[in-house]
Amino acid sequence: MVDLDTLEHVADSDPSTLLAEAYDRHHQAVFSLAMMIVQNQDDAEAITLEVFSRAVREEQNRLTRHDSLAYWLLRTTRNQAIDKIRSKQPTPDSGSQPTHQAVVDLPIPAADLEPTVMLEESASKLRAKLNDLPQSQQEAIRLCYFEGLTQTQLAERLGEPRSIVKSRVRSGLLTLLETLTHE
């Protein structure tokens, strides 16, 4: 996996070439994630277009100071996709706050935990394990991670105490972690 690793690299290279290279390497991951969240081809294409546009427009001076381009693209895709489904299907949760505040951003990994791009085999195992989780854990993870609900919104949506939903998310993620660490 070759990323546009540094500002200097971007600045010194031809932007059009770098964009084409980045698109060729990452478009399928971006589009697939968008499809998974929005479940609509037109919306997923619009999100892919927007994500790469943003990479060019805004990210040249912060590309991978903290995270790789691949991770940045996927994080941005997630946020864009969540905004898209919320704008199309307003819920009581999002109704009380502006759309641009609806998505809770993912933490930037620490410097000593460089985001890695997973091999398709590992991604496939993780996907299978996610589908194998108990329904309650799967639902909690999907709602907070792929629909952007906070713990409070999650508890309201599921009608459960926060301690319960917190425990479900944690247990589910720990099970998925086992899948990754036992490879």
Add this chain to the structure above:
Amino acid sequence: MSKSGHEPFDGLAALYAAGALNKREQVIFRAHLEVCRGCVQEVKSLLQVTQGLLQAAVPVVPATSLRNRVLNSTTRTIPHAKAPAYRKSKIKTGQQTAAGPPRQRPQPTIWIATLFVIVTAGIAAWYIPKLDHQISSLQRQLVELQSDLDSSTRLTQILELEIAAADLETDELRAVLSLLTTQNVQQLALTGQPRAPRASAVVFWTDSGDSTLLASGLPPLPIGDLYQLWLGGLDGPISAGLMAPDEDGYAAISVTVPDSVTMPVAMAITVEPASGVTMPTGDIYLLGQPTP
């Protein structure tokens, strides 16, 4: 981190990694990460999963036309690279001879313009390096100020957390003190079993049904597990709550005693999955029997 101050942060590492904390909670939890190695480790582990989840979508290939749309639409927004500096030259046909173009007498306006260009270039040559130096100096100062501000903000957040933790600890100590000074307080001592020989705990309960467990010397938990407290019921063990010790092995929880249980009863602590179980499955770490 103070001994009993971790409770507000229990389980937040997973929510943080999953992006399920709101902005304010994120700020507070990030400050907590500065002082809690356990949570840092858990976040690091779980970030592997959440990063992986972003790549766990079923692969779908988009339409080939999307590539052109992306490149065409974004190319318009890419700032053009500087064109190479080259000099345009005009070739006048039919006017040059072997001896070169005909000489023209310089006009006064050309002299003035030339003089102006030379003076401007001289000023620029003197002033631009000075400006560069000033800009660099200002940029350095800005970075230093930003760094100072970040450190101060972080320190404030940590102090706020420590104050909150200290308040919590004070409240708990008051609660314990109140419990100890209440009449008719009974105690049950739990002793460490082979899995935790240095652990011990005491449960205090009153006639009004308030019960508190204080434990120390608890071994660190494997990731994904918690200690679960059990009361001896007539029909078998009854769960009375989950707890996680701090990094020094201390824990304090309010014990949930069902109405059907009349204290004192036997109590035990086992290690179980974090979601809790309905019947004990793990080894007993602490055990207490009421005195006959």
